[in-house]
Amino acid sequence: MSILLDGETKVIVQGITGREGGFHTEQMQEVGTKVVGGTSPGKGGATHLGVPVFNTVADAVEATGANASGIFVPAPFAADAIMEAAAAGITLIVCITEGIPIQDMIRVKDFLRGYPRARLIGANCPGLITPGQAKIGIIPQRITSPGHVGLVSRSGTLTYEVASALSAAEMGQSTIVGIGGDPVLGLTFSDVVQLFEKDPATTHLVLIGEIGGSDEERAAELLARGSRLKAVAFISGRTAPEGKRMGHAGAIISGNRGTAKSKEEAFRRAGVEVAETTDEIVGMLR
Amino acid sequence: MKLLEYQAKEVLASLGIAIPPGAVARSPDEAAGAFRRLGPVAVKAQVPVGGRGKAGGIKLARSEEEARRAAEQIIGMHIKDFKVPLVYCESALDIAREIYVGFTVDRDARANVLLLSARGGMDIEQVAEESPEAIARLHPNPWRGPLDFELTQLVYDADLGDIARPLIALIKKLYRAIPDCDALTAEINPLVVTKGGEVVAGDAKLEVDDNAMWRRKDLEQKYGAVLEADPYEVEAKKRALTYVSLDGDIGIIGNGAGLCMGTLDLVQRAGGSPANFCDIGGGAKAEVVENALAVILMNPKVKGVLINVFGGITRGDEVAKGVITARDNLNMKVPLVVRLSGTHEEEGREILKEHGIEPGVSGWEAAKKIVELTGAGVSR
Numbered sequence: 001m002s003i004l005l006d007g008e009t010k011v012i013v014q015g016i017t018g019r020e021g022g023f024h025t026e027q028m029q030e031v032g033t034k035v036v037g038g039t040s041p042g043k044g045g046a047t048h049l050g051v052p053v054f055n056t057v058a059d060a061v062e063a064t065g066a067n068a069s070g071i072f073v074p075a076p077f078a079a080d081a082i083m084e085a086a087a088a089g090i091t092l093i094v095c096i097t098e099g100i101p102i103q104d105m106i107r108v109k110d111f112l113r114g115y116p117r118a119r120l121i122g123a124n125c126p127g128l129i130t131p132g133q134a135k136i137g138i139i140p141q142r143i144t145s146p147g148h149v150g151l152v153s154r155s156g157t158l159t160y161e162v163a164s165a166l167s168a169a170e171m172g173q174s175t176i177v178g179i180g181g182d183p184v185l186g187l188t189f190s191d192v193v194q195l196f197e198k199d200p201a202t203t204h205l206v207l208i209g210e211i212g213g214s215d216e217e218r219a220a221e222l223l224a225r226g227s228r229l230k231a232v233a234f235i236s237g238r239t240a241p242e243g244k245r246m247g248h249a250g251a252i253i254s255g256n257r258g259t260a261k262s263k264e265e266a267f268r269r270a271g272v273e274v275a276e277t278t279d280e281i282v283g284m285l286r
Numbered sequence: 287m288k289l290l291e292y293q294a295k296e297v298l299a300s301l302g303i304a305i306p307p308g309a310v311a312r313s314p315d316e317a318a319g320a321f322r323r324l325g326p327v328a329v330k331a332q333v334p335v336g337g338r339g340k341a342g343g344i345k346l347a348r349s350e351e352e353a354r355r356a357a358e359q360i361i362g363m364h365i366k367d368f369k370v371p372l373v374y375c376e377s378a379l380d381i382a383r384e385i386y387v388g389f390t391v392d393r394d395a396r397a398n399v400l401l402l403s404a405r406g407g408m409d410i411e412q413v414a415e416e417s418p419e420a421i422a423r424l425h426p427n428p429w430r431g432p433l434d435f436e437l438t439q440l441v442y443d444a445d446l447g448d449i450a451r452p453l454i455a456l457i458k459k460l461y462r463a464i465p466d467c468d469a470l471t472a473e474i475n476p477l478v479v480t481k482g483g484e485v486v487a488g489d490a491k492l493e494v495d496d497n498a499m500w501r502r503k504d505l506e507q508k509y510g511a512v513l514e515a516d517p518y519e520v521e522a523k524k525r526a527l528t529y530v531s532l533d534g535d536i537g538i539i540g541n542g543a544g545l546c547m548g549t550l551d552l553v554q555r556a557g558g559s560p561a562n563f564c565d566i567g568g569g570a571k572a573e574v575v576e577n578a579l580a581v582i583l584m585n586p587k588v589k590g591v592l593i594n595v596f597g598g599i600t601r602g603d604e605v606a607k608g609v610i611t612a613r614d615n616l617n618m619k620v621p622l623v624v625r626l627s628g629t630h631e632e633e634g635r636e637i638l639k640e641h642g643i644e645p646g647v648s649g650w651e652a653a654k655k656i657v658e659l660t661g662a663g664v665s666r
Contacts, residue, residue, distance in 0.1 A: 076500060101498035102391060103468055107428045109396040142629065155544020157596045161649070164596075164627070181543055184396045210544050213393045236548040239532075239560060243335070247528050247543025247565040249497060250393075255411050260551075277552060277650050 001201030002130035002175045003150070003192070004092055004119070005068065011136055012066040012090075013038040014057065014073055014081045017048055021072035024096075024138050025049050028070070031141045033134040036064040057081075057088040068092035070127060070136040078123060079104035083111050086118040093186070094136040095123035102249065105184040112186075120186025124249070126156040126178035139163070139176060147172015149285065150196035150229070152189060153208035154181055154215075154248070158236060162206060162278050169282045174202040181248030183212065189219035197227060204285050205229040207272075209263055211237035212251045216263040224270035232284045233267040234275040235260045287494045288334035292374040293509045294492035297467060298474070301459045304486045308376035317357030320375035321350045327375040329356035333368040336409075341365045347375070367516065379486055384476035385446065386410055387457060388491075391470050392425065398464060400424040400432060400457065402444040406476035407488075420444075431461055452485045467505060468498035518562065518585055525577040527564060534559025536656055537582035537591035539575065541566050541600075545649075549594045552653035558660065561588050566595075572608025579612050583620075590621040590660035594649050597628025606634040610641045621659040625652035 011028070015021035016038025026049060029035050037052045037060045044055035054060040057069065069085045071078060071094065078097035085093045100123050112118055121128060127137010132146035138156075143164035149171050153159040159178050166173060177192050179185055189207060196202045205227075209216035216235065223231060238260040240246050242253045253259050264274045275281045289297065295305045307324055310332075311317035321327055331343030338344055343365050347353035353375065363370050384406030392399040403421045405413050413420055422443035426432035432440075437454045446453055456477070463469035473491040480486060499506050522529030528543070532550070536558045540546030543565050550560040562582060566574045575593070582588055595605050605626050613622060625646035626634050635645035644659070646652025 075497065099497045101468055101501075102470055102495050103398075103428070103464060103498070106391070106397055110428050153544070155542060155548075157540075157542025158544035158548055161545060161548075161596050161627070183391060183393050208544065210547060218394075236544050236551060238551045239554045240547060240550070240563075241530075241532065244530050245496075246530060246547050246563055251543055251547065276555065278548065279648055279650050 001199055002133065003195040003199045003202070004175060004177070005128055005130045005134050005136060007032055007034065007133040009068045009092065009134055010034050010036045010064060010066045011068045011070060011134070012036060012057065012060045012064065014069055014071045014085065016040055016051075016053060016072075017043055018072055022049060024070070024072065027138070027141070028135050031129070031133070031135045033136065036066050057084045057090065061088045061090065066090065068136060069094065071095040071097060073097060075099040075101075079108050082108050082120060082123075086112055086115040091117050092119055092121070092136070094121045094125070094127045095186070096125065096127055096137050097122075098124040100124070100182070102182070102184055105182065109184060121177065122180040122182075122186055124182045125180030126159060128175060128177040130175045131173050137178065139178065143167055144176060145172040147174065148202055149173045149204040149206060150199070150202040151176040151206045151208070152192040152196070153178050154210050154250070155208055155236065158208055158278065162208060162234070162281055165278065165282050166206075171204070171282065171285060174199060181210075181250050183250035185250075188215045190215065190222050193219050193222055196229060202229065205231040206281055206285070207231065207233040207267075209233065209235045210248070210251050211235070211240050211246065211253050211260055212248070212258040214258065217266040220263070220266035220270040220272065223272055230285065231272045232275055232281050233264070233272050234278055234281060235263045287496055287499070287506070287510065289492045289494065289509055290332040290334060291330065291490055292332060294472075294490035295487060297463065297492055298460070298487050298490055301462045301466070303456060303459050304484060306377045306379055306486055306488070308374055310372055311357055311375055312372045313361070314354040314357040317347075317373060317375055318350045318354045321347060321353035324375060324377050327353060327377055329353060329360060330374045330376065331360045331363065331365055331370040332372050332374055333365045333370055335366045335368060338365055343370065346378075379478045379488060380481045381478050382481045383479045384488070385453075385479065386413070386475045387460065387477050388473035388475065389461065389464070389471070395425055397425045398428060400426060400440065400461070402440055402446065402457070404445050410473070410475060426461065431465070432457070449479060449485070452483075456485050463492065467492075468495040468502055469493065470495050518581055521584060522564070522581045525581060527566070527574075527578055527581060529578075529581060530563040532560050532562050534561045535587045535589045536660055537561050537585070537588045539564045539566055539578045539582070539591065539593045541595045541597070545594060545596055549592065549649055549653065552649050553592060553657060556653045556657040558653070558657035561585055572611055575608050576612035576615060579616055579618065583616060583618060588620060590623070590656050592652055592656040593622070593624045594652060595624070595626045595628070597626065600628050602626045602628045602631035602634030603637055606637040609643065610637070613643070621656065623652050623656040623659065625649055
């Protein structure tokens with residue numbers, strides 16, 4: 001078992017004929033992901049990487065019955081691509097694209113209220129992987145292994161670092177979800193924690209947060225109300241100064257809000273162990 | 287991109303909002319000239335941070351000589367991290383009352399929120415903390431913007447019904463900064479109601495989304511380069527790097543924002559003090575590493591550099607070769623520790639060792655090593 005994604009999920013790639021889209025489609029196929037097609041307006045009818053290419057997502061869904069999509073289109077077109085996927089009936093939309101204007105994402109979030117079955121992951125995220133079964137996005141499968149730890153994170157490389165340490169310690173993962181570094185996102189920590197809570201295959205939980213916003217605090221409140229998962233949290237950005245964006249558009253402390261300290265304290269109050277370095281996470285999970 | 291007050295006011299004026307007469311001055315002579323044209327003025331430091339008044343960055347000038355002297359004192363002074371590049375000389379207003387109006391991104395609601403309060407001229411964060419009921423809020427639909435009846439409710443909620451009409455007209459104009467400029471935050475504090483009943487922007491803040499610059503080229507061209515911020519940040523921007531200057535003496539390069547922030551935390555935990563944040567993104571290409579090192583080494587305070595690269599698909603041996611080339615091209619003299627992980631990581635570490643660079647296996651070990659080599663702090 002897993003959350004959101006497994007070997008039966010039928011995936012299309014929006015922007016499959018692009019350099020990034022093509023490269024990562026091959027990687028996704030290597031894991032075993034059921035990639036059933038892709039879209040690229042104007043290239044409908046072609047075959048790329050062994051799968052059919054369609055002009056629109058609606059055409060792709062009609063022909064293939066796809067229920068998930070990975071979006072690799074450039075930032076100016078990404079918001080529209082997300083809405084196109086939702087309108088076509090896709091229920092798992094994973095947007096890898098970085099640099100989407102925040103006002104576009106605010107409109108997207110409002111649009112998605114009309115499609116309650118559509119779940120968006122990202123944007124500006126590495127996507128998700130259910131090790132040994134399927135992935136949508138760019139998380140390197142080499143560092144993952146199947147198991148029972150649920151991992152949810154706002155960071156890309158830090159996720160890889162932790163997944164790699166878990167795999168080395170023979171602690172496999174049920175599903176790894178990178179929710180992304182933007183201030184206005186699809187699924188939040190809380191959303192993903194709730195999914196892990198319901199997944200019988202997941203027994204442990206690692207949350208990797210960072211400065212900015214209050215999604216970590218909300219997830220901590222949720223966990224404080226009772227959880228069957230053994231959880232460890234890590235927050236990056238303790239040394240980040242106020243008012244500066246640290247790489248991610250969403251990684252910014254505003255006044256006294258969004259600090260690493262506030263997030264760490266929220267997790268401790270919820271009875272979640274907080275790791276000081278990523279190296280400590282494995283030991284704390286045992 | 288945070289605009290300076292005069293720039294924000296130019297944008298507001300272009301949206302049809304009234305602003306007081308004013309002029310930018312880059313020298314005491316120009317400030318004197320502004321006085322001759324405008325009469326008594328407030329001479330205001332132009333920096334993209336709050337707290338100018340307290341820092342002595344705003345002075346009233348009742349004569350040409352006072353305007354000159356004020357500009358002399360203010361231009362070049364430091365307010366927080368910024369050196370004041372110029373002043374804005376602005377006519378005083380005939381104030382009847384002061385209001386707060388603005389909008390920002392409400393991250394929790396994943397929406398914009400319009401804020402209105404009768405308590406203008408004060409720090410709004412403080413108002414929010416002490417008497418949250420004094421701030422009226424509206425989350426407008428992002429596709430159609432605020433409707434008249436919603437704004438009417440907002441104005442009455444803020445106890446400002448007596449000036450509903452001019453206020454609603456003003457908020458509609460201000461809201462245009464979202465669809466027209468990709469503004470993330472705008473603030474008019476105070477919004478001055480003059481004794482003549484006009485509403486005029488007394489101060490203005492505006493932040494435009496960096497992610498939207500591709501469709502706001504006009505704003506970037508007009509306002510992107512004026513600010514003389516940190517010289518390393520300026521250089522980093524030219525080289526398209528994601529870079530933030532910090533106070534310490536250990537240069538940091540990481541791939542990925544979270545990993546890079548985490549590396550800063552590790553260095554501090556090891557007793558060191560990071561000189562910067564620098565995220566070189568995914569592939570860790572040789573050219574990007576060299577650009578990052580070049581910017582970091584511009585800073586004479588830097589006593590050593592730590593590079594932390596977690597390569598998923600990136601090959602460790604290629605990263606190692608790139609780092610060595612960059613070091614040699616830049617004739618780097620200070621200690622360098624490289625932590626790399628990824629495919630071919632063992633070969634990568636061997637290559638580093640052969641070229642006299644300390645390889646680190648984990649981020650934490652690498653952080654301790656660079657702190658030790660730069661003699662900064664206590665090792666644990």
